[in-house]
Amino acid sequence: MANQAGPPAAQETPTEPPAAAPPAPATPVRDGIGLGLAVGVSGLAYGAFAVGSGLSVSQACALSLLAFTGASQFALAGTIAVGGSLAAGVVSAVLLGSRNTLYALRLAGTLAVRGPARLLAAMGVIDETTAMATAQPGRAASRTAFWATFGTLYLTWNLATLAGALGAGRFGSPQDLGLDVVGPAAFLALIWPRLRSGRAERAAGAGGALIALATAPFLPPGVPIILAAPAALAVAWATRGQAANDSTAAGGGAAPGRAAAAGDGAAR
Amino acid sequence: MTAVWAAVLATAAGCYGLKLAGLVVPPRLLERPLARRFAELVPVALLAALIAVQTLTSGQSLQADPARLAGMAAAVAALLARLPFLAVIVAAAGTAALIRGTGLA
Secondary structure, three states, X not given: OOXXXXXXXXXXOOOOOOOOOOOOOOOHHHHHXXXXXXXXXXXXXXXXXXXXXXXXXXXXXXXXXXOOOHHHHHHHHHHHHOOOOHHHHHHHHHHHOXXXXXXHHHHHHHHOOOHHHXXXXXXXXXXXXXXXXXXXXXXXXXXXXXXXXXXXXHHHHHHHHHHXXXXXXXXXXXXXXXXXXXXXXXXXXXXXXXXXXXXXXXXXXXXXXXXXXXXXXXXXXXXXXXXXXHXXXXXXXXXXXXXXXXXXXXXXXXXXXXXXXXXXXXXX | OOHHHHHHHHHHHHHHHHHHHHHHOXXXXXXXXXXXXXXXXXXXXXXXXXXXXXXXXXXXXXXOOHHHHHHHHHHHHHHHOOOOHHHHHHHHHHHHHXXXXXXXX
16 A cells, blocks of 8 residues: 555555556646654644653653654553553564564565665665655665655654653643543554455454454453454454455545645554 | 663664665565565555554553544544645644643543
8 A cells, every 4th residue: 555655645555566557647846845743743742742641751762762662652551551462562562563674575576675774774675665665666766765755754753752852741630631541542543444445454454453352351451452362363364365456445535635745644 | 771762773784774775685585476565565664653652542542533534534634634744744634732721531
């Protein structure tokens, strides 16, 4: 989906290269600025949410600097916020980061990096950089787009995290500000285009939510979220024949959503 | 080092390792359709689970907090209206804050 959507409308999973070339970004600069702003906003939300969840400012910033993938960062903070076990939070966060492996598999040939450059490039493999890189017409342009997007977003994401984390402490309690709904609302905005895009996505989402709610009273907080993964496996198995079709439909359907485009900042 | 710091660093190491793995692992491993499909759906299932738990539980008990529910309803309305990400977040947090602030809940 990432390859099919316009650059800011990064989706969470790579798919087959589109049969028809996606519309080339009309204004790469505007898209880049838009992406930077969206990421900045998401970073503010993440920073405030993380501190509201009980992380220190330096812990919130360390996650942005070292993990650099928003959904996972939200997940760890969210698990801590609901009093979940730290181990469960880590597993949830790492599971959520697994899509970046798929991005990296896709980008490996394009980037063709070795040694220290590869270690650096790995940090930048996220929704937005994958979307920008795969939207370019040629390999050289893809590489330029990857590094430029990575550099810009790394800067904005981390500065915004710091600002959000510092700002969170300046106001009243997180609850009074409604910060406890920032996480779930951000997650919902992130998966919204995917929920709209296909039945399999809706089934996986509904299944995951139901499993988590049904098991929450009986298990340590955080564990129910991991138990949602089998829902994804079951749906993947049940719909294994339709993968190609669904992916195509999802990419096309998700692209126009503005919330989808902006929301991907936090998806990282 | 506190436990939270350990969790932060473990998350960072895991997330970075997953990115790096894709750059160094032969692509064949994830070419199976089922593996691809699973990887596509995992974020949706996990995030939906997180949304449900963060919205409807408190600790280990199911709990319908009116302010939180109203905030999420506002988020859904904003998403249906195709508002941008920031507006969705502001609508959700603002609604919850307003309801708590005015003592409605």
